[in-house]
Amino acid sequence: MIFLESNLTLYRIFNSVAGTGNISRSSKELFISQPAVSKAIQTLEENLHMTLFIRSSRGVRLTEEGALLYEYTKSAFDTLKQGELTLFQMQELGIGHLRIGVSTTLCKYILLPYLKDFVKCYPHIKITIECQSTYKTLELLSQNKIDIGLIGKPDNLKGMDFYEVQQIEDIFVSTETYLNNLSLQLSKNTNNKASFDTKSATEILRNSNVMLLDEKNITRLYVEDYFTRNNIKTNQLLEVSSMDLLIEFAKIGLGISCVIKEFVQEELKSKELIELSLNPPLKKRAVGFAYSKEAFLPQSLKHFISFYKERCSS
Template sequence: MEQNLSLYKIFNCVAEVGNISRAAKELYISQPAISKAISKLEQNLEVTLFTRNSRGVHLTTEGKMLYEHTKSAFETLQLGEETIRKVNELGIGHIRIGVSSTLCKYLLIPYLKEFIAKYPHIKVTIDCQSTFQTMELLGNRKIDIGLIAKPEQLRNITFFPIAEIEDGFVATKTYMDNLKLREADDHFDVFKSANLMLLDEENITRMYIDNYFRTYHVETNKILEVNNMDLLIEFAKIGLGVGCVIKDFVRDELKSGALIEVPFVAPISKRQVGFAYAANAEPSESLQKFIDFYQQKE
């Protein structure tokens, strides 16, 4: 078939205009070259494609069948060319981003708002997953980039920090007052006595806090696991217990007094959050625009 591609183009043009001389003018080749190409194609296919008379050429039954396919094929190619031109002119592209629902709400959306305003024709797909799942999706090339809390090992991942986050424990004042009444001791162990609300064990934040507990020998008793920090924050706000949250994400609640910070053994070290993508993969044009965009903002 590869040897016939140029012949198909000539055949398709002759079939459309119904005249060899007109086809020769459109294709900028001689009439004998047109006739020779048609004869060659008929020889290759072992069929007659045109009947000829003084008024021009007409497709045979086999010629009509072939024309239906060549017409569709060349229309598809033309559409492809137009699509490529539009992509280049408008900057059309696609970026797949992996991110947890919490980081998406508090960090990614502000970035996307400005990025989409600058590049409105780039399609963005969001896959909300934990950091571990996002890293797995990156490794399997199912997403282009992820917004994650920096893991201990990057494993062939390029990481660009965009913010620092600080974990803390919060509760309502009412919950803490009632807890103090139940314990009847001003020096009770909050972590051992309270209903402690943490993200589930599949979350990198939970692993970070568990390591903190081990380092400072913190004992816990009643733990409520939640797989979403927004829910954890809401549970803390209704007085269900002491929640471990990212302090920046409850800044308004702490300022208004809806939540108070619960004292803990020692300060929890801040962590980096940033964008990560496969180090050994060549970024697409759209992804490179996104990378350049967030790097320029820092």
């Protein structure tokens, strides 16, 4: 390859001389001597086996071949210059791209408040949100297809840095009407008139329409593990794709939904939804940001990590 014989320095000198049309001006522009400039041009011409400049007392003029080569070198060096400028802007202004993986639920209730304030501080950073389950987010992180993920902390975080931002508690909720009707039905079957709050959670869950997230969700696995450890069995199960739907289905009295307590505070306060008392209760879980320990951390990700750590500590 001819290019391998002619290093980038020769093309840089050629590009300068072609642009200025004068060896003396190029010498000053490049901070090298005129003989060095002339020698570089001569070497490049010898490597390419063609004349690139016509010399005269007024300076130099491109040959047809030289003019064609200059079109390419000018484009190449302009591109490099633009690349340097872009890098400088990224460093000075925080320009960059941040790819975040998160479930729909955590995106709505936890991530969005962070992003709202983050984009105010770093408006030049482009943000892409990939919505999927925690397990899919961890898979994309391991493949370096996203930069960071907001996840419920899994049992195994091998190769990942995890920073907790919040604790969440899983609870079962329904309307008071649904629970009272269920209690009346149970009382008819057992000739034992009692309200729902005097019946065991196990009995209520076994006889009600229980609504859970689909099987690919880490919350579903966490709840099923709780059921197994406490010997709780359900006869009627409805799988729902999102936390928002679980909340809405519970509010219309379709059954008992497993939801995150922190996300239904208003409904609990107004008693639109009633929390089912579990004994023992589901243990709280950690939610936080995770990223690969081995991945390269772009400047945009460093900004985001510093941002949420500072926000959590304040």
